[in-house]
Amino acid sequence: xxxxxxxxxxxxxxxxxxxxxxxxxxxxxxxxxxxxxxxxxxxxxxxxxxxxxxxxxxxxxxxxxxxxxxxxxxxxxxxxxxxxxxxxxxxxxxxxxxxxxxxxxxxxxxxxxxxxxxxxxxxxxxxxxxxxxxxxxxxxxxxxxxxxxxxxxxxxxxxxxxxxxxxxxxxxxxxxxxxxxxxxxxxxxxxxxxxxxxxxxxxxxxxxxxxxxxxxxxxxxxxxxxxxxxxxxxxxxxxxxxxxxxxxxxxxxxxxxxxxxxxxxxxxxxxxxxxxxxxxxxxxxxxxxxxxxxxxxxx
Numbered sequence: 001x002x003x004x005x006x007x008x009x010x011x012x013x014x015x016x017x018x019x020x021x022x023x024x025x026x027x028x029x030x031x032x033x034x035x036x037x038x039x040x041x042x043x044x045x046x047x048x049x050x051x052x053x054x055x056x057x058x059x060x061x062x063x064x065x066x067x068x069x070x071x072x073x074x075x076x077x078x079x080x081x082x083x084x085x086x087x088x089x090x091x092x093x094x095x096x097x098x099x100x101x102x103x104x105x106x107x108x109x110x111x112x113x114x115x116x117x118x119x120x121x122x123x124x125x126x127x128x129x130x131x132x133x134x135x136x137x138x139x140x141x142x143x144x145x146x147x148x149x150x151x152x153x154x155x156x157x158x159x160x161x162x163x164x165x166x167x168x169x170x171x172x173x174x175x176x177x178x179x180x181x182x183x184x185x186x187x188x189x190x191x192x193x194x195x196x197x198x199x200x201x202x203x204x205x206x207x208x209x210x211x212x213x214x215x216x217x218x219x220x221x222x223x224x225x226x227x228x229x230x231x232x233x234x235x236x237x238x239x240x241x242x243x244x245x246x247x248x249x250x251x252x253x254x255x256x257x258x259x260x261x262x263x264x265x266x267x268x269x270x271x272x273x274x275x276x277x278x279x280x281x282x283x284x285x286x287x288x289x290x291x292x293x294x295x296x297x298x299x
Contacts, residue, residue, distance in 0.1 A: 028098060044083070054071060054093070070095075077127075083254060207267075209242070214237070
């Protein structure tokens, strides 16, 4: 299943530019000073974990509908379900990145079960400015991974790659604590249920907006699910569900090939009026106004 996800995102000729290796677990991107890179208007929903380091130049890019700039020595961190589009790179840009499939990342407990506050931080702050020694650290691991993955296969190649990635994640875990305190994930029954809840939301499409629906899937009561969410994340179950739904709405409203009515139907809203009120509540504007604002940002 995850292999198909990785292949689907890389089989396109444009997506393959700079991809030097990929399999069912990971992909390495190395796009160096490509003068043929042009401004792109594609909007895609990222289905993998991405860490992309800019070594030279800059790239203007849309992340969840917000225009941002990835500059020299800055690291872009994307979790699955982030919407990326409207890239506008310099003619002399150099970057490299590592992509990991969701199934593979689950083996890396340190990252896959990061705390809720850490997940929220990186959704709001996907670009981090690295120190020179941190850039060197990233490049050291990247070069070693590239060497092991692209050279002749060895008997324990997969195990070596796994070990390298785990070491890389532990070292970068320490780097990330410069930006936010990442507490070790606990394994209480409440925390495990909360993790299962967020995983269920992320994997569902279209997403139900009913707390009772998720509680039933988890074999607990809606009241207990709400209590767990409040205890673990300081957010209600409804607030968490709506954060994910809003992301899906942004993804589809960013697509110019879909009408607003088609977006409403796609996400299983009962009617266009209900959808408009929902968007107005969480976006502060109507679906049409949101699209108009988005187009103005990239003119």
